[in-house]
Amino acid sequence: MTDRPTASPAGSRRPLLQVRDLKVHFDTPDGVVKAVDGVTFDIHPGETLGVVGESGSGKSVTFLTIMGLITAKQARVEGEVVFDGQDLLALPENEYRHFRGRRMGMVFQDAMTSLHPFYVVGEQIAEAVRAHEKISKRAAFDRAVDMLQRVGIPKPAERARQYPHEYSGGMRQRAMIAMALSLNPDMLIADEPTTALDVTVQSQILELIDRLRQEFQAAVVIITHDLGVVAEHCDHIQVMYAGRLVETGRTRDIYYRAHHPYTWGLLQSIPRLGVEEHRLRPIRGLPPSLIFVPPGCPFHPRCPYAWEECQRVVPELLSPDGVHASACHLSLADKERLFREEVLERA
Amino acid sequence: MGRYLIRRLLWVVLVLVLITLFTFFIFFVMPPTDPAILFAGRAPTPRLVAQVRDSLGLDQPAPVQYLLFLRRLFLGDEYGWPGFGFSFLSRSPIKPVLFSRLLVTFQLAIGAAVLWLFLGVVIGIISALNKGKIADRLAMGFALLGVSAPVFWLGLMALWIFWQQLDILPGTGYVAPTEDFGQWFMRMILPWSVLSLLFAAFYARMVRSNLLETLDEDYIRTARAKGLSERKVVFKHALRSSLTPVVSLFGVDFGTLLGGAIITETVFNLPGLGTYVVRAVGNGDLPVILAVVVFAGLGVAIMSLVVDVLYAFLDPRVKYA
Numbered sequence: 236m237t238d239r240p241t242a243s244p245a246g247s248r249r250p251l252l253q254v255r256d257l258k259v260h261f262d263t264p265d266g267v268v269k270a271v272d273g274v275t276f277d278i279h280p281g282e283t284l285g286v287v288g289e290s291g292s293g294k295s296v297t298f299l300t301i302m303g304l305i306t307a308k309q310a311r312v313e314g315e316v317v318f319d320g321q322d323l324l325a326l327p328e329n330e331y332r333h334f335r336g337r338r339m340g341m342v343f344q345d346a347m348t349s350l351h352p353f354y355v356v357g358e359q360i361a362e363a364v365r366a367h368e369k370i371s372k373r374a375a376f377d378r379a380v381d382m383l384q385r386v387g388i389p390k391p392a393e394r395a396r397q398y399p400h401e402y403s404g405g406m407r408q409r410a411m412i413a414m415a416l417s418l419n420p421d422m423l424i425a426d427e428p429t430t431a432l433d434v435t436v437q438s439q440i441l442e443l444i445d446r447l448r449q450e451f452q453a454a455v456v457i458i459t460h461d462l463g464v465v466a467e468h469c470d471h472i473q474v475m476y477a478g479r480l481v482e483t484g485r486t487r488d489i490y491y492r493a494h495h496p497y498t499w500g501l502l503q504s505i506p507r508l509g510v511e512e513h514r515l516r517p518i519r520g521l522p523p524s525l526i527f528v529p530p531g532c533p534f535h536p537r538c539p540y541a542w543e544e545c546q547r548v549v550p551e552l553l554s555p556d557g558v559h560a561s562a563c564h565l566s567l568a569d570k571e572r573l574f575r576e577e578v579l580e581r582a
Numbered sequence: 583m584g585r586y587l588i589r590r591l592l593w594v595v596l597v598l599v600l601i602t603l604f605t606f607f608i609f610f611v612m613p614p615t616d617p618a619i620l621f622a623g624r625a626p627t628p629r630l631v632a633q634v635r636d637s638l639g640l641d642q643p644a645p646v647q648y649l650l651f652l653r654r655l656f657l658g659d660e661y662g663w664p665g666f667g668f669s670f671l672s673r674s675p676i677k678p679v680l681f682s683r684l685l686v687t688f689q690l691a692i693g694a695a696v697l698w699l700f701l702g703v704v705i706g707i708i709s710a711l712n713k714g715k716i717a718d719r720l721a722m723g724f725a726l727l728g729v730s731a732p733v734f735w736l737g738l739m740a741l742w743i744f745w746q747q748l749d750i751l752p753g754t755g756y757v758a759p760t761e762d763f764g765q766w767f768m769r770m771i772l773p774w775s776v777l778s779l780l781f782a783a784f785y786a787r788m789v790r791s792n793l794l795e796t797l798d799e800d801y802i803r804t805a806r807a808k809g810l811s812e813r814k815v816v817f818k819h820a821l822r823s824s825l826t827p828v829v830s831l832f833g834v835d836f837g838t839l840l841g842g843a844i845i846t847e848t849v850f851n852l853p854g855l856g857t858y859v860v861r862a863v864g865n866g867d868l869p870v871i872l873a874v875v876v877f878a879g880l881g882v883a884i885m886s887l888v889v890d891v892l893y894a895f896l897d898p899r900v901k902y903a
Contacts, residue, residue: 328812343807348800352899353822363808368618398898406684414808 239547249275251421251454252301257314259293259300259478266526270296270310271477275552280421283448283455285465285486287501288475289522294458297475298424302341303331319421337367340415344427346407351398360414366385382413383449384442405436409443414449420522422454423447429464430477441468462498463505466490474498475524480552484559494561494570496538499578532564540565540573590890594883599877600773602872609868615642619672620866625869631887638828655876664871671865678872679858685875686756687854690773690846691839698778698785699832703825705782709815713794721786737849737884739778744772754851773850777843781835785828791823799823826896837885841878 259271262416263430271293278284285324286294303317303323316323318338323331335341343349345448351359360379361372368375376395383391386409399407415423417581425444429437441457446469447532448455458466465486472489474482474497478530482495500518523529535545554560555567563570610617618635639650641784659665661675669676724889744751752753752768759766796802797820806812807821810833842856855874862870894900 302807304803332806332809332811333807335807341807343800343804345800349804351801351805351819351823353826353897361808365812366809368815400899411804414804 248279251280251305251319252278253315253317254297254301254556255315255317257297257300257316258312260311260313261309262311263526267474268525269528270525271300272528273314273481274475276473276483278422278454278456281448281452281470282471283445283457285469286456286458286475287460287462287465287472287473289460291522291525293478294475295426296299298341298426298456298581299558302343302424303328303335303341315551332547333367336363336415336420336449337418338420339424340418340420341412341424342408342415342428344430346404346411347399347431347455349411350407352399355396356402356410359393359447360410360417363414363562367444377414378417382417386410386413386416386447394558402577404432405439408432408436408440412440412443412447416451416453419451420453422456423451424456424458426458427459427580429459430459437464444468450551460551461505462489462501474501477528478525479533479562480560481534481563482561492559492571493574493578494559494565494567494571495534495563496540496565497534498561499574500537502578532562534563540569583655583901587891590887592886594880597883598876598879599652602652602876603871605869607644607748608652609871610647610651612646617670617866617868620868628823651872666876667867667869669732669862669869671862671866671867675884676870680855680870680873680877681855683855684840684859686852686888687840687847687856689843689853690772690777690843691836692771694777694781694834694839694843695836697774698781701778701782702718702785703789703828705786707816707821709790710797711788720791725783725786726781729787731779733776733780733845734849736779736848737772739870740772740776741849754849756852769850773846773852776849777839777846785831788831789824789828792827793820796820796824822896826893829892829896833885833889834882835891837882840881842874 253326254276256275257271258269261270270291274293274297288294296305298308300312301323303319303326306312306328308349312324314324318334321334323334327335330551350356354362357376357379360382361375364370364378365372369376380391380395383395388406388409394402399410404411408431408433411422411481412428414426421443428444429440432440441464444455444457447453457469459465462472469486472484472486472527473480474489474495476497481488482493482498489498490502493502497518499518503516504518506515518537519539523533523536528548531544531546531548532538532541532550536540538545542564548564550564552560552562554580561570565573595756616630616631616641618638618640621638622630622634639647642650654665654667657663657665659667661668661677666680668674669679671680705721705724709718709725712718741754742754745753750771752765752888755769757765757769796814797819802815802820805815810819840855842854842859844856846852846858847854848860856878859871859874861867862874
């Protein structure tokens with residue numbers, strides 16, 4: 236994995252996944268919840284993408300929709316999700332399911348509740364294999380044991396015959412990862428994979444995902460609300476706010492020259508060790524209602540630099556260099572100056 | 583597992599002893615009427631009453647009477663084991679009558695149970711999978727009807743339609759299957775259906791809400807994320823979890839029914855335990871009341887034991903402790 240897309244300009248290889256103007260709106264009695272409101276991005280083969288945002292920013296909904304787990308049955312879905320040349324949203328459910336599990340696997344936040352309590356873990360992994368490959372139960376179970384070994388579960392043959400409640404939290408998440416990778420998918424989506432785990436276990440799981448990404452040559456998406464989590468593990472980062480992308484770029488773009496005031500806020504709320512008198516500076520205010528999204532820039536009510544234009548005009552996601560993009564009305568010079576003054580010098 | 587079973591069986595015995603204790607004191611020690619006077623017949627002379635009292639052991643202190651009753655029950659009496667004694671009303675041993683009536687009740691309960699489980703589960707699933715659509719509304723309308731319609735009304739309506747008006751089913755009463763299987767079956771159809779309707783309605787609602795709840799679980803999302811077919815997701819993953827609570831409810835419901843389905847038996851004139859005990863209560867036939875209550879208690883106690891054991895098989899998280 237030397238030729239990561241990080242090293243090459245975006246677009247030089249055919250993207251694995253192309254999402255174009257994806258909108259996911261839920262009709263509720265209180266109004267239309269615009270959970271995802273026009274999101275466009277690419278994922279390249281083998282790339283690791285971090286998707287960051289507060290709760291309700293639409294990051295999970297975006298990827299649940301890509302997986303086909305949120306469909307027209309639950310929501311109004313618009314836009315295009317093109318996976319390896321195939322528009323997934325145009326597929327009927329019985330064809331969509333051949334992409335799920337086989338081409339893209341997903342790991343969820345809470346591994347305790349994400350495994351079926353009544354079936355042994357090995358059987359649940361074997362079932363995923365048998366959903367897509369015509370092999371015997373025996374062979375599928377052997378594959379499950381092998382996968383458990385590869386995700387670092389000791390005594391995998393024994394463990395495969397145990398129920399999820401006999402596993403620890405970290406082991407359950409490992410088992411989930413084993414399940415998601417058992418068909419060697421092209422893309423692994425990890426939705427807050429470490430949120431429910433102890434800190435020490437968190438880093439183990441992230442390192443495991445890192446190692447497996449190289450072993451399986453899969454693109455990886457890590458969805459998180461913690462910008463600190465994605466720093467070491469991602470090539471690219473997307474910051475979402477109120478169902479939209481507000482900033483995207485390579486990891487170093489986001490960490491060392493972020494352009495969006497919301498990203499600055501996220502950076503300032505990462506706790507740092509060893510810095511005296513370091514105060515966390517939370518972003519003031521609350522995420523907006525997704526029913527009544529503020530007009531103009533959705534972040535303007537919480538933005539210390541907003542002016543009149545921000546209340547009127549929705550900023551487009553623009554990129555001066557073709558890689559690092561932000562949706563903010565500030566001029567590039569202002570963004571760079573403010574980032575230096577507000578974020579770097581105060582950190 | 584073995585130790586668990588033995589402990590649970592001892593619990594069943596304890597529960598039975600408590601049931602007999604309460605029933606015995608309610609009917610023998612507290613009643614406003616004197617069992618001896620009841621037993622002595624229409625024109626009790628003081629001498630006759632005294633004689634009866636002596637022969638029934640009613641002159642003994644209450645605890646002694648209770649222990650005598652327990653001894654007869656557990657060790658048998660002159661009519662065999664278990665010793666249920668002698669009916670005041672028919673002046674004959676209770677045991678053979680009780681067993682023949684239990685058999686009728688059992689046939690009624692089994693047939694109804696099969697029907698209501700089938701209807702309840704199928705309607706519940708259809709309803710849940712079509713939530714909010716016309717099939718769901720129809721099913722829940724049926725369930726509301728089933729839950730609210732009184733059994734005596736349903737029974738009488740069914741008889742009026744299928745027997746009186748259409749004349750496609752025979753009337754009430756019981757024919758033993760050994761005697762005429764066709765007649766037995768035809769005569770049981772209505773009681774089975776009417777009795778099952780109420781339960782089917784309850785079960786349909788429960789299966790529906792359990793299944794809907796389960797379909798929202800994270801592990802169902804995982805099953806879908808694996809790319810399983812929707813059929814597998816629903817029938818293997820979701821149904822397994824939603825039917826487990828149905829099993830425990832079913833055990834208790836079925837056990838309760840073994841004590842007699844009074845209204846159904848009355849409407850369809852079936853000689854089951856329900857009608858037996860009603861007549862006994864009306865006539866103050868205390869030994870019969872006691873026998874049926876003990877039996878009904880046994881039914882519930884044993885069925886809940888069966889359910890507990892079964893539950894541990896169905897849900898691996900349950901431990902025999």
